[in-house]
Amino acid sequence: MGTQGVGTMTLIALRTGWKALVVWVLAMVGVMALTGSSLGALYDTPEKIRGYAESLGGDAMAVLNGRVAGLDTFGGLLANEFGFVLSFGMPLMAIALTSRSTRRDEEAGRLELLLAARIGRRAPLLAAVLVASGAVLLTGLACGAMMAAFGAEARGSFLYGLCIAALGFVFVGITAVAAQVVEHNRAVWGIGLALTVGLYLLRGLGALERNALLWLSPHGWVDEVRAFGEPQVWPLGLALVVGLTLVGVAFWLLDRRDVGSALVQPRRSVPRASAALRTPLGLAWRQHRGAVVGWAVIGTALMAVYGALAQEIIDVITENPALGGFLGAGAEGMAEGLLRTVMSTFVMMLSILVAAFVVAGIGSLRREEETGRLEVGLSAQRSRHSWLAVHLIVVMGGALVVGLAGALALGGSTAAALGEEVWVGDVLAGAVVQVPAVLFFAGLAVALFGWRPRGHGLAWAVLAVGALLGYLGPGFDLPDRLLDASPFIAVGQDVLTQGASTTGVVVLAALSATLTAAGFVGFRRRDVPVG
Structure with missing residues (x-):
């Protein structure tokens, strides 16, 4: 039940999945760079940025991207325009990187072969979480550095980068739990995609009505950090606690199932197939x-x-x-x-x-x-x-x-x-x-x-x-x-x-x-x- 061999499993995950990891990181950072360079040319004066902020007072944009603080700054403007990509890109990145080294390998039978060696039962899951978490953290910090390079305020850029990483880490935990619950990788993806869309819409509804529904979505926690307004760091702590709790639940569930199975078993088939x-x-x-x-x-x-x-x-x-x-x-x-x-x-x-x-x-x-x-x-x-x-x-x-x-x-x-x-x-x-x-x-x-x-x-x-x-x-x-x-x-x-x-x-x-x-x-x- 131990984690012996976690270093070996981490190296295996990096060796077999480094291409996907690099593509995801470069894609997210590349979109941020493209957004920053284009918006920098479009909104090149304080007056234009102020006009942008004044025009976004309606509820429609709050539903789409949340209520982003500091819209009268270039950093807030950039965060708002990057918000839609962030809302879907980071969850999908976390799902892809976490599921490939957990449920996908287990479904293919590779995980059972690895566990026959001197590899602890928990080592593959821990390695998958470490690699995926490192990737989302790297992505967040790189995006924050990119924002600062294009003229956004440095402290706000760093906080927003941590917000990007925090959203990804929550979905690393969600995927780790889903990989224990269902038997097929496509079901893990189904759960992840449904929660991505559901939590995104929940954040939008909370932002629209300005009520507590906002706090039920990790997308909303990103907004409440207010990186380019009056920053408050504690929502990042909330994301960290929720992510760690989900990872802990995943390990707890892992200890209560057999290798190759899942907590939710597929429906038993009938003796004879239909016509x-x-x-x-x-x-x-x-x-x-x-x-x-x-x-x-x-x-x-x-x-x-x-x-x-x-x-x-x-x-x-x-x-x-x-x-x-x-x-x-x-x-x-x-x-x-x-x-x-x-x-x-x-x-x-x-x-x-x-x-x-x-x-x-x-x-x-x-x-x-x-x-x-x-x-x-x-x-x-x-x-x-x-x-x-x-x-x-x-x-x-x-x-x-x-x-x-x-x-x-x-x-x-x-x-x-x-x-x-x-x-x-x-x-x-x-x-x-x-x-x-x-x-x-x-x-x-x-x-x-x-x-x-x-x-x-x-x-x-x-x-x-x-x-x-x-x-x-x-x-x-x-x-x-x-x-x-x-x-x-x-x-x-x-x-x-x-x-x-x-x-x-x-x-x-x-x-x-x-x-x-x-x-x-x-x-x-x-x-x-x-x-």
Whole structure:
């Protein structure tokens, strides 16, 4: 039950996962650097910063990014603009780094082999927590140093960097607990994603109503540190205590279960499968249905909140033309143009979420290969192409469900907020324009699975770059050629105003078909399982 061998396990975690760790750290720090350099050029005088602060007095921005103290300083401005990336980026980083060395290794059977050596029962979990915690701390301090380098106040930058690390550490603890509770890594991710979105929305509701709900979310604790206002350090202590308590609970739960099992056991199977489950399509749907439901709920919740606040967001941006320029809106037809620009951004965010679902769904096929279930399935006179095609159909059908649910939530809540039913159809039409971007990522994921399954992380990297260019690029006045490299912009930069880009749609459709075909060819030619 001891922790002997924790040093060895830490070295193993670093040796096998250093690439992912470096990518996460560089990505977060890179976004901060890009944000700082762009905002420094846009808000280069105290008057502009003061105007920015005066324009953000509405509740809409409080729901999206919390009530950030010190908005009349460059540091507060930077923290507010980085807030959305922080709210989702750090939790996802913590989940990815913690789960890979705990539940993922245990599910694959690697952890049991390591424990057969002179490795204590608790050593792998402790090593995973140490590595993930070190990574989030490094990220926080580096982001704080980056803020100071761009002109933010040094003490506030350091405190905000600790806030970044504190949010990540809480989710390290959450993931460590989830890894003891459920048996599959995808379930750990499901719990982590649900809590990320739920706590984010809880913080928003607490900030909107100015009540105690704010204190139920670690996102809210970041705001209450008030790094660039009148700072108070004790919320950082609260995050530290909660994170350590969660880690302690994870160890307590670890001692009360067997290796390879979980506290919540999967439902017992019935002696005989249903007729639908005995078909390839039914079996594939059984595998992916949980992810479809989870992603659909997440997308619906987020889009419903964004749509409900559409008018308030427009009011805020209309009062600050510089902020409208940052979001990529022109001066002509400011009111209507800003409204459609913001809604186009929300539609793009929905397409990013759907693309992430697709990449995750196709990536899950690798686990079928690693666990040996794929070989069993192919032994029953079934071709590789038919197996992959069925799973691809189910994943893309799930993408349709996730996208349709999110689009209806966004369009419906916007129509209710503005009193204009036309927004339901407009949002649905804009979502259709984004379909080629989603298909491109499906093709990329299939190509990687067919030729190099271990390189699936490349699909996530391309998605991350495309999402950042799509979300931040227009406001940062980046070159058009660079912006068009993002599939989400290639289909049309403002889909609700300008419609689709014919060239972008054709190119992405051709790339999608080519990559998908290449993936099927590669899957037919390579070994199963591949090393």
